[in-house]
Amino acid sequence: MSRASDEIEALIALLARLPGLGPRSARRAVLHLIRKRGQLMAPLAQTMAHVAETVRECATCGNIATGHICDICENLARATGELCVVEDVADLWAMERGQAFKGRYHVLGGTLSALDAVGPDELGIPKLLARVRDEGVREVILALNATIEGQTTAHYIADALEGAGISITSLAQGVPIGGELDYLDDGTIQAALRARKSF
Numbered sequence: 001m002s003r004a005s006d007e008i009e010a011l012i013a014l015l016a017r018l019p020g021l022g023p024r025s026a027r028r029a030v031l032h033l034i035r036k037r038g039q040l041m042a043p044l045a046q047t048m049a050h051v052a053e054t055v056r057e058c059a060t061c062g063n064i065a066t067g068h069i070c071d072i073c074e075n076l077a078r079a080t081g082e083l084c085v086v087e088d089v090a091d092l093w094a095m096e097r098g099q100a101f102k103g104r105y106h107v108l109g110g111t112l113s114a115l116d117a118v119g120p121d122e123l124g125i126p127k128l129l130a131r132v133r134d135e136g137v138r139e140v141i142l143a144l145n146a147t148i149e150g151q152t153t154a155h156y157i158a159d160a161l162e163g164a165g166i167s168i169t170s171l172a173q174g175v176p177i178g179g180e181l182d183y184l185d186d187g188t189i190q191a192a193l194r195a196r197k198s199f
Contacts, residue, residue: 083140
């Protein structure tokens with residue numbers, strides 16, 4: 001096998017490690033990049049190198065930033081006293097896409113897991129508690145995934161904040177807008193029934 005083939009195979013193997021891409025999808029992506037070398041591959045490589053060099057974790061909330069502090073934490077208008085706790089940056093981005101939340105965030109970077117040796121210190125929960133105390137937070141919104149680990153983490157944080165004199169809320173769970181009952185799983189239907197409200 002030629003050196004060029006080795007390098008292409010190495011690129012395919014690296015792309016195949018990305019979420020949502022397997023070996024076949026990675027091979028198609030690499031072939032497309034090679035065909036569009038000038039318009040796509042060179043700018044992509046340059047941008048990736050720049051991002052790898054400049055992007056870091058926000059020192060305050062854990063979001064991705066190009067500076068020491070992210071734009072959300074620097075924005076004084078977002079100091080509303082509301083702090084939304086999410087599992088990872090993808091969840092923060094999803095919340096931002098909705099454009100409904102105008103406060104600040106705290107990214108845990110995962111959930112509590114005894115099997116994986118992930119405890120409160122690994123998730124920066126002491127840092128979260130310090131932010132609640134130091135930033136004048138009035139409400140903590142627990143926007144964690146509706147998994148066993150997510151809910152265990154939410155309960156742990158709620159217990160840790162008990163007595164802090166703040167409101168602790170969570171996102172509503174249940175039937176999504178446009179959802180049909182026949183297509184929902186049992187857990188979603190149960191959560192919707194528990195969270196029912198007056199009509």
